[in-house]
Amino acid sequence: MTKGNNRSLNIAMLSVHSSPLGELGSRDTGGMSVYVRELACELGKAGHRVDIFTCLRGEQRESELLISENVRLLFLSIGKRLNISKESLYAYLPSFFDSLEEHRVHNGIRYDLIHSHYWLSGQVGCMAQHRWNVPHIMMFHTTGTAKKANCSEEEESPLRLVVEKKLAHECDRILSPTEKERNMITRSFSIPEKKIGLVPCGVNLETFRPMDKNIAREALGLSEFGPIILYVGRFAPVKGIDRLLAALPHLKKYDGLRLVIAGGDGLREDSALRLRHSAQKYGVLNKVLFTGRVEHEKLAAYYSAADVLAVPSYYESFGMVALESLACGTPVAAARVGAMESLVQSGKTGELFFAETPQGIAGVLGKVIELQQKGAFSQNEVRSFVIEYAWPDIASAVLREYLKTIHSSMKIQGQRKVVHGN
Numbered sequence: 001m002t003k004g005n006n007r008s009l010n011i012a013m014l015s016v017h018s019s020p021l022g023e024l025g026s027r028d029t030g031g032m033s034v035y036v037r038e039l040a041c042e043l044g045k046a047g048h049r050v051d052i053f054t055c056l057r058g059e060q061r062e063s064e065l066l067i068s069e070n071v072r073l074l075f076l077s078i079g080k081r082l083n084i085s086k087e088s089l090y091a092y093l094p095s096f097f098d099s100l101e102e103h104r105v106h107n108g109i110r111y112d113l114i115h116s117h118y119w120l121s122g123q124v125g126c127m128a129q130h131r132w133n134v135p136h137i138m139m140f141h142t143t144g145t146a147k148k149a150n151c152s153e154e155e156e157s158p159l160r161l162v163v164e165k166k167l168a169h170e171c172d173r174i175l176s177p178t179e180k181e182r183n184m185i186t187r188s189f190s191i192p193e194k195k196i197g198l199v200p201c202g203v204n205l206e207t208f209r210p211m212d213k214n215i216a217r218e219a220l221g222l223s224e225f226g227p228i229i230l231y232v233g234r235f236a237p238v239k240g241i242d243r244l245l246a247a248l249p250h251l252k253k254y255d256g257l258r259l260v261i262a263g264g265d266g267l268r269e270d271s272a273l274r275l276r277h278s279a280q281k282y283g284v285l286n287k288v289l290f291t292g293r294v295e296h297e298k299l300a301a302y303y304s305a306a307d308v309l310a311v312p313s314y315y316e317s318f319g320m321v322a323l324e325s326l327a328c329g330t331p332v333a334a335a336r337v338g339a340m341e342s343l344v345q346s347g348k349t350g351e352l353f354f355a356e357t358p359q360g361i362a363g364v365l366g367k368v369i370e371l372q373q374k375g376a377f378s379q380n381e382v383r384s385f386v387i388e389y390a391w392p393d394i395a396s397a398v399l400r401e402y403l404k405t406i407h408s409s410m411k412i413q414g415q416r417k418v419v420h421g422n
Contacts, residue, residue, distance in 0.1 A: 010048075011112065013116075135173070146315050175199055199398055229308055241275055245288070331344075347371070
């Protein structure tokens with residue numbers, strides 16, 4: 001990655017409710033945490049200093065971790081040492097900003113830019129934006145408006161909807177990972193399209209690379225099974241796992257077929273128990289394997305062991321698991337959400353659901369399984385479609401957005417000085 005104009009930036013990256021080192025697949029930790037960590041590490045490698053600020057939780061002791069070259073993860077107190085839910089965190093954001101400001105002043109740091117992730121972080125970012133007089137870039141990752149519009153089971157507070165619209169207007173720039181998401185933000189928040197930069201999400205091509213399927217299956221204890229459908233992610237309603245379970249009864253002709261579900265907060269948690277109940281309702285509990293949470297670095301074996309990754313979501317802002325699966329050479333069957341229409345090319349990298357009914361989803365999954373059995377998908381060819389999403393290239397694109405925003409901000413401030421000077 002190039003260093004742009006060779007000027008090293010001091011970047012304050014905010015991920016208040018979710019640590020980039022959190023347990024992936026759990027309720028509040030998903031693709032956003034991967035995004036924050038990978039982006040920060042690439043920026044650090046390029047010589048920029050990145051401080052990631054997140055909330056100090058429970059009995060946690062560390063206040064600071066060096067997670068990569070030039071990248072620190074700082075845990076800030078909100079006045080309580082309790083595991084406050086994401087929904088309750090809003091009231092404590094002023095305390096979080098006070099801790100952030102105390103850290104900044106105590107260490108004599110001047111940040112060139114604020115990059116906030118998710119609406120809760122964006123609220124803190126706006127406080128910093130006004131206090132520090134530096135540009136604020138916002139990435140929503142998901143919006144309450146889109147989740148409500150696409151999945152009736154998702155409950156979003158009216159507060160989130162109001163705050164997100166305010167943030168869209170107050171921040172200096174918004175980053176969106178897809179054209180579809182950019183259009184949605186433009187319409188929902190009534191802001192000009194030119195305020196939104198378009199940069200896709202990335203994938204770590206070193207972590208996610210093809211493995212021999214038989215070796216991967218043996219390592220995971222999956223050798224005895226037939227076709228394997230894989231789901232990776234959180235167990236939220238918007239992820240559509242229930243309709244994936246509803247499709248399984250229509251795949252009876254595939255001997256030994258299994259749906260492997262990786263993620264969640266624990267097999268005894270309510271979300272997992274609800275999925276088990278749904279599987280039982282559809283009569284497919286014996287065809288479903290719940291792995292629990294899987295370490296991010298170990299997911300490559302699961303992708304390689306699978307015949308197809310399923311992305312049945314009602315809504316995604318991007319869908320990073322699809323990138324990871326394709327980087328491992330495994331095709332994807334997906335709903336038309338996020339970046340799926342760009343990533344999933346018929347007969348080359350997978351198939352899109354033509355009808356989001358149990359029969360329609362099953363038909364597409366069956367098609368991909370049969371193409372796999374015929375040897376239609378080459379791991380290396382599937383992987384080749386995502387080489388352009390390598391994190392160094394994505395981070396370079398984000399850096400260009402940073403420099404553009406800083407330049408625009410300096411230009412506006414210079415114009416104000418001229419006006420006031422007259």
